[in-house]
Every structure is written in structure tokens, then in C-alpha cells.
Amino acid sequence: MNRQELTVMADQAKTKHHHFSKKVCVCCGTSCMASNAEKVLEQVQQNIDALGLKDEVEANLTGCMGLCNQGPLVKVLPDHTIYQKVEPEEVGDLLKAQFVDKQPKKDKLLFADTRPEPFVNANDDPFFKKQHKIILKNCGVINPEDIEEYIAYDGYKAFDKALNSMMPEDVIAEIKHSRLRGRGGAGYPTGMKWETVYKYVNNQKYVVCNGDEGDPGAFMNRSVLEGNPHSVLEGMMIAGYAVGASRGYAYIRGEYRLAIKRFETALKQAKKLGLLGKNILGSNFSFEVEIRIGAGAFVCGEETALIASIEGKRGTPSPRPPYPAECGLWGKPTLINNVETYANIAPIILNGGEWFSETGTAKSAGTKVFALAGKIKYSGLIEVPMGTSLREIVFDIGGGIPGDGEFKAAQTGGPSGGCIPEQHLDVGMDYESLMSLGSIMGSGGLIVMDKSSDMVDVARFFMEFCMDESCGKCAPCRVGTRMMHDLLQRIVDGKGTQHDVDRLQELAVYVKEASLCGLGGSAPNPLLSTLRHFPEEYANRLVSPEVLIHQHLEL
Amino acid sequence: MPVITVYINGQKISTESGVTILEVCKANNIPMLTLCHLKGLHDIGACRLCLVEIEGVNRLLSGCTTQVADNMMIRTDTDRIKRYQRITVELFFAERNHVCAVCVANGNCELQQAGYAVGLDHIRYPFLYPECNVDTSHPWFVMDHNRCIMCTRCVRVCTQVEGAGNWGVMNRGHDVRIISDFNTPWGESSTCTDCGKCVHACPTGAIWPKAVAQGQLTKYPEMIGELVEKRKLLQ
Numbered sequence: 017m018n019r020q021e022l023t024v025m026a027d028q029a030k031t032k033h034h035h036f037s038k039k040v041c042v043c044c045g046t047s048c049m050a051s052n053a054e055k056v057l058e059q060v061q062q063n064i065d066a067l068g069l070k071d072e073v074e075a076n077l078t079g080c081m082g083l084c085n086q087g088p089l090v091k092v093l094p095d096h097t098i099y100q101k102v103e104p105e106e107v108g109d110l111l112k113a114q115f116v117d118k119q120p121k122k123d124k125l126l127f128a129d130t131r132p133e134p135f136v137n138a139n140d141d142p143f144f145k146k147q148h149k150i151i152l153k154n155c156g157v158i159n160p161e162d163i164e165e166y167i168a169y170d171g172y173k174a175f176d177k178a179l180n181s182m183m184p185e186d187v188i189a190e191i192k193h194s195r196l197r198g199r200g201g202a203g204y205p206t207g208m209k210w211e212t213v214y215k216y217v218n219n220q221k222y223v224v225c226n227g228d229e230g231d232p233g234a235f236m237n238r239s240v241l242e243g244n245p246h247s248v249l250e251g252m253m254i255a256g257y258a259v260g261a262s263r264g265y266a267y268i269r270g271e272y273r274l275a276i277k278r279f280e281t282a283l284k285q286a287k288k289l290g291l292l293g294k295n296i297l298g299s300n301f302s303f304e305v306e307i308r309i310g311a312g313a314f315v316c317g318e319e320t321a322l323i324a325s326i327e328g329k330r331g332t333p334s335p336r337p338p339y340p341a342e343c344g345l346w347g348k349p350t351l352i353n354n355v356e357t358y359a360n361i362a363p364i365i366l367n368g369g370e371w372f373s374e375t376g377t378a379k380s381a382g383t384k385v386f387a388l389a390g391k392i393k394y395s396g397l398i399e400v401p402m403g404t405s406l407r408e409i410v411f412d413i414g415g416g417i418p419g420d421g422e423f424k425a426a427q428t429g430g431p432s433g434g435c436i437p438e439q440h441l442d443v444g445m446d447y448e449s450l451m452s453l454g455s456i457m458g459s460g461g462l463i464v465m466d467k468s469s470d471m472v473d474v475a476r477f478f479m480e481f482c483m484d485e486s487c488g489k490c491a492p493c494r495v496g497t498r499m500m501h502d503l504l505q506r507i508v509d510g511k512g513t514q515h516d517v518d519r520l521q522e523l524a525v526y527v528k529e530a531s532l533c534g535l536g537g538s539a540p541n542p543l544l545s546t547l548r549h550f551p552e553e554y555a556n557r558l559v560s561p562e563v564l565i566h567q568h569l570e571l
Numbered sequence: 572m573p574v575i576t577v578y579i580n581g582q583k584i585s586t587e588s589g590v591t592i593l594e595v596c597k598a599n600n601i602p603m604l605t606l607c608h609l610k611g612l613h614d615i616g617a618c619r620l621c622l623v624e625i626e627g628v629n630r631l632l633s634g635c636t637t638q639v640a641d642n643m644m645i646r647t648d649t650d651r652i653k654r655y656q657r658i659t660v661e662l663f664f665a666e667r668n669h670v671c672a673v674c675v676a677n678g679n680c681e682l683q684q685a686g687y688a689v690g691l692d693h694i695r696y697p698f699l700y701p702e703c704n705v706d707t708s709h710p711w712f713v714m715d716h717n718r719c720i721m722c723t724r725c726v727r728v729c730t731q732v733e734g735a736g737n738w739g740v741m742n743r744g745h746d747v748r749i750i751s752d753f754n755t756p757w758g759e760s761s762t763c764t765d766c767g768k769c770v771h772a773c774p775t776g777a778i779w780p781k782a783v784a785q786g787q788l789t790k791y792p793e794m795i796g797e798l799v800e801k802r803k804l805l806q
Contacts, residue, residue: 315743330740334616334636335616335636337637337638483745484743484744485743485744486743486744486745487744487747488721488743488745488746488747489615490616490617491617491618491619491659491662491666491720492655492658492662494666494721494745494747495662495663495665495666495745498699498744499662499665499696499697502697519695522658523658526654529631529655530619530622530631530655530659531619532616532619532633
């Protein structure tokens, strides 16, 4: 395929889709699929035929719309009417009411069971109103298994622009200008990372996509890979062109069957069109991408462990320096970014870095996808500008705590993050603010806890996770997490003393500073942040040594 | 190699570039504790005893894996480093079942020496007492997992020097164990050449020859580095 053919194809695809005045999108993400979305889609297609609307209404499977526990979801465009919990047998009535009677069925509208007045246009709903979508813009709109539709929505236009009208230096300058930071959690400036890899002279460089999302309760990367795999692939291709790499690897978590399948389909389609392979779009740039499937180790999300895993070795981290940018996959300069980082690239190239940097805060530009979970009314996947306050996310978008519960804390960054208490609800969600509260942005997991949560037990739970997931290579993490877990268990069991808390404090700082990689380096965060923000919960649990001895003697 | 200047604990040292902080310390008689390091093997920075503070770097780096750079200000003797070394050694002792009094390596054990070096008089953490096997299936050698500290020197010497690849690592976290082949008895190994390099590479009494009694074990770990040097000359 050359440039002209791509343009022709985009035009044809656009005409094809514009031919329809309405579009019915059936969410076929993992969660909706689990609640029978495929049957719903089948019924939608059959009923459109039956109603004789074949020439007006298009029906498609799409990726995640963000509200996983309201599924299966059916969205009608351009009205943005969303129906929730759609059963296959209800589809007929629903479509008839929508298209023939022009009276949307009120009782099936999104949040019909929880909001007194559900919105016919879902974009008016507070859940969507405060969101700002860049990464998830086409997620839930386009068919993730159809490259044509992606191209119709300006897909591969950014790649074409980069390849044909920009030098690699220009691409990097644009990314730097956008102030995009790594979405994997650490927030390293993406443009600087690209520049470093670009500057190393080597006949072979690699681009790696980290899709080994492992935080409990996090599903941002999964949804992007399932809902818009081509956007990630396009980001990787632009990165390959910018840093001078000819091969890419997408490392996807093994449990993400659907994401792997959809990304595989995306690769095949791109290859067939000649968007991957040799001399892409008539240029002298060649690029291939392969998938590597993770085998279920949390630590493989750490970049050096991920690289070892791709090489076929035991997934354990190695000390840095040297950084992967200098000596990565098979000893070659390697660019490694998160799924979400790559998904940001095409919009930046298309609209310019300036446009991107207008969203968010001065130090953290753009948007961030969060997976809202826990004790919250409307859980799901949201995308908000950086700096949006935690209060807005929890109460405006998430609808607050269900029942008569009260907000207690929000855990960001999964097992590597910390708990943010009520008095800091107005904190803006950006890298620095979260860091100053002893938490981290992480990849975007956000677990809300109400007053029924026991913070010592929360700390113990996350420590258990880190203890199990420690690779066992370095002593501080291997033994330290186990010791901290055992001490926390003692306090939870009501057998802890002040001495145990002191030892925990000392061990936590030690493990944080002495560990080899980021897993150990951040494992004590839940413990340290709960100690800092909820000291009374620890104090209330402690017993004096005398009582302990007494109990022991009585036994 | 160009000559560069580094400062270790305030002492100005001229050294060639491309060497590690540990190598510079050794060459200049600056003490640096190590356990997973063994000359002749690739360093992995796993035991974290050789941690150093470097001015301008906000985290601690392992001296065995970090190369020196011009005008690097390195500290190996701060209170923090000493405190962390002590905790690390304590954790090693608490992790498995190290009983020096009945150990073949008593008096000739690198872990024991590390304990003396950090002034270990007691261990502040609860002992974990894990259940560990003792593999006596090999005709000449014993692998006692109770005394293993997971430095993986045996794994590396077997792969990198002998080229046999008998030893490996299985499981994660505190469940990690050294395994022979695919976790089969050492005596049934199809890859082990019975060379005995792992016996000398092992810093503790985890791998030892059957012919020795308690406290009688003498090892010669320097042999590994010498062997590597000799092989280089032959090439």
C-alpha cells in the first residue's frame, strides 16, 4: 500500500460508514462478553434486518464504554443513548422503541435503576460529562476488529504524517513539546526517553509495549487493547520510526485473552495492508511487531524483568544502570513504554504537542485513564484531565459511596501506591501531588474504600500481594516483604506491640531504599501511607507487652 | 581506557574507566561487603550488601554492578549503609535455618563473616523456619537448602563457567529454591558434570562435599576467577 491508496481507503471507508444515519454499538469488552453481549449483538443485527432498517442503521461490536458492571451495554449513535443490562430477548422491543416509535425505553436507559431521571443522551450524565477523552475517544465507538473503520476515524493518518512529513527529530520534538509523561506509573517524560534511545547508534533497536498490567483492580490497558488496538499499534509504529527501531514487541498479560486476540487481529490486518513489513507506505522505513504473552508474574511489568521475559529468561529484574534505552532487549537500545503512553502518540502527532499540553496541569499534561473500583456507586473506566480532583472523580463521576456508607480512603497505584484519606480529597490527580501524599499515580488503579474498611488489613492485603509477587532475587524484597507481612498479620490478629510498629517502620524504609527494583521499592507504600494517614488504626490494635505475656501464660 | 578520578569516602582515587565501584574499592583496600559477587561471574546486584550512596543519585546503587564515572562522589561508610547492611544480614539469618554450631562451613562461611563484619550480636526479626530439603542424592556432594541464601553463585558458575546449566531457580518470593535440572534430585541430573565448581562457589554450607564433617569444610572460591582468567589466556 502506498500513501495514495491509504487516502483512497480512508475516503471509501468514510463514505461506507456515513451512508448510515444511525449506529448501534454493542460493547464487547471482556466484562460485557461475560454477560452475553455476543448474543445481544446477534439479536441487534437480526432485529435491524427484521425492522427493515438495514440501510439506515449500522450495528457493530465495539470496545469498552466504561461501565463494566452495567453491561451488556448498547449505545445508539449519534444520539448517545445508552441502554444498560440488555438481555438478548429485550433487543427487539428496545430497537423498535428507539427507531420506529422514536421513544427510547426509559426503564432500560443507563442508570435507570439508580438515577431518578436517567439521561437520554448519556453525554449529559455526570459520569461522562466530567470526562475528557483522548485515549478512549474511539473506544466504544469503532469496531476494534476492523482496520477499515479505524482508518475511517483518521487511523494511521498520524503515522503517515510522521513518516512522510516529519524527520524523526521532529517527531521527538513534538512529543517533548506535548509534555507527555510515561503512563506506566513512574511518569518519566516520554519525549526524553525517545530522544535517549534515538541518540544511541546501533544497527538494531527495539520498541517494546508494556501491556503486563498487573495491579489488582486495574483494567485500563486491557480496555484500550480490546477497544482500540490499532491506536496502540500506531503509537508503536510512530515510536519505531522516531527512535530508529525496526522491530517491536507487545508484551501482553496472559490473562487478557481477548486483548491478545484483538491485538493479533490488528497486527494481521495491518500487515495485510502493508502498514507493517518492509518499506511501509513507499518509504524506506520497515517495521514488524510481535506479541509476547506474559505468564502471570506481576514483576514482569518492571521493564528489565519484562525484557528478560521476552528474551525467554526467568522474569527477574536487573540493576539499572545500564537502562534499557542503552542496553535493553538482547543488549540493544530499547524503547519501552506503557500501552496508554502509545495510545496518546497518534493524537499528539495529528493535533500537535501544543494541543495536548493544553489539557491537564503544568507538570502533568494530557489525560489519565483510571479504573474506578471498590465501594463506589458507578465503577468503571474513566478518562479525566490530569489534575482533576479526587473528590470530582469519586463523587461527581463515581456518584459517591453506595448505600449510607461514608468515604474513608482511596487507594491509587495498586499495591505500589498509597491510601489517600478524606482530608486530602481535593488533591489533584497528577504525579507530583500524589507523590507528596505518599502515594503514586501508578498505572491508574483507583480503589475507593468506605468506613467499613480496616486500614491495617488493607496494608496487610497489599503486603501479601507484594510478598507473593516478589521475584525472590534480592534479599530486601524477598525477605523484607515476608517479615513486614508477618508483623502486619500480628497486628491484625491483635498481638502486635509498639515494638512491632517500630520494626515495621524501619523495615519499610529499608525495603524501599535497598531493593533492587521498583517492586520492592514501592511495596512498602501502602504500609507507610496508612501509618501516616491512619496512625490511630494501628494504635487501637496494639497491646502492651505485659498483656501479651499474660495471654501467653494463660494459654 | 582513559583514567578518571573518583572520590570514595572523601578519598581521591585515580582509576581507569569502565570498571565497577566494587573493583575500585578492592584495588584500593576499601572494605566492601559482598555475598552474591564472585570474581569470574556476571554480577547481578542481588544481595544488596555492597550498596553505596552516590552524590546526585537519589537511590542507593549496588557497587558490584555500577560502573564508575568521572568525578563520582561515592560513600560506602555512611550510617544508613551500615544500618542497611546489618538488616540485610539479619534477614539472611532469619530467612532459613542457619545453625552455625552444626554447620560444615562453621568458621569458613561468608555469611558468618558478614555477620561479624556488621557486628551482629542478635537478630531482631522472627525466624521464619521454612521447611527445606536436603538433597543427598549426588554421590559426592550435598545440597542443603536450609543454608542457601539465594546468591545464585552456583547457578551462574554452572552456566557461565562450566557451561552445564544444571542449576536453576524455581518459584517466587520467599519460596524460591535452587533446583537441579527441572527440580529433580541432583544425583539423577542429566546435565551435571560432577565438576564441583558450585561447591567452591557457594558462600555458605549449602553445597558441600560428603567427605567433610562439621566445621571442616574449606572452600576455594577464588579458583573460579582464576579459572576464567586462565581460559582467557588459552583462547
